[in-house]
Amino acid sequence: MPGGLDSIRLGDKGTLRMTFTVETQGGHGAFLHRGEGAIRVATRLIDRLVDLEAMRGEGMETDMQKYLQRSDVRDVTDDNMSAGAADSMLKPTVNIGTITAGAKVNMRPSSCVFEVDIRLPIGLKTETVLAKINHLISGIPEASYSVQRAATNPAAASSIHHELVALLQKNAKAVTGSIPLPICSLGGTDCKHFRYQGIPAYTYGPSPKTMGERDEKVGVQEYLHTVKVHTLVAWDYLGGS
Structure with a gap:
């Protein structure tokens, strides 16, 4: 994992x-006095969601x-995931990933459906955010939502002071000459499944700077450094000498 x-x-x-759905009365675009259409209602709702x-x-x-x-933790975070990432570790982020609405430019759409991906910082509960969403949507009777339960997961973290952190730092210094700092991932990893069971889990790997982009790649030297550090940590943790 990068x-x-x-x-x-x-x-x-x-x-x-x-998934949010806005339902209104449709009609001709020239007759806005009869209703503003689902997209305009949806944009007001999106503005409120971003305020989260x-x-x-x-x-x-x-x-x-x-x-x-x-x-120092903020500097490493911004360097790894670009400027602004350190702020994102501490707050929820709201991405409007898809939106479907409208049949023709001169018609008021009767329906607008959009999907939202909200990332929750460590400690912030899904229920807390849903309560705020229920409050902000209460003034928009045309809107409703459903939660994509299969794709919804709570934030999870392991201790900063666990033995594995010290072993990773020791062996990374031996291999690369520098000591890595613990930070929080903005995206999800499979480590969460271990953490949900109370098992400490940490990720150490090559740079994520091209992750999810065109020409995604990992440098050979970074790859070799990662393999060496993982091997040495496993050896130490399992009682090697």
Whole structure:
């Protein structure tokens, strides 16, 4: 899993995926006095959903929050995932991934359906966000939503102070010459399934800077460094000498 050789991913943000539907009376586009159409209603709702990004610190343990706000941790996070990533570790983000509406430019659409991907910082519960969404949607009677349960997962994190962190740092320094810092992943990894069962899990890997983009690749040297560090950590953790 990509992570960056100067970071150890101690946790993943959670995922809340939802489908919103807006139903209104359709009609000719010149007769807006009869109704504004589903897309205009949906845009107001989207603006309200984006305001969820102002939520910060709800449910996150104080020690974790202070750690993720450290300047060195923020610098590593922004360097690994580009400027702004350090802020995203601490707040929910709202992505409008798909939107379907309208049949013709001069008609008021009667229906608008859009999907939302909300990423939850460590500690922020799905129920807390849904309660806020219920409040903001209460003034828009044309709108309803459903939660994509199969694609919705809570945030999860392991301790900053676990033995595996120290072993990763020790062996990374031996291989690369630098000590990686624990940070939080913005996307999800399979580590969450271990963390849900109370099993500490961490990610250490090559740079994510081309992840999910054209010409996605990993440098040969970074790959070899990753293999060496993983091997040495496993050896140490299992009692090697």
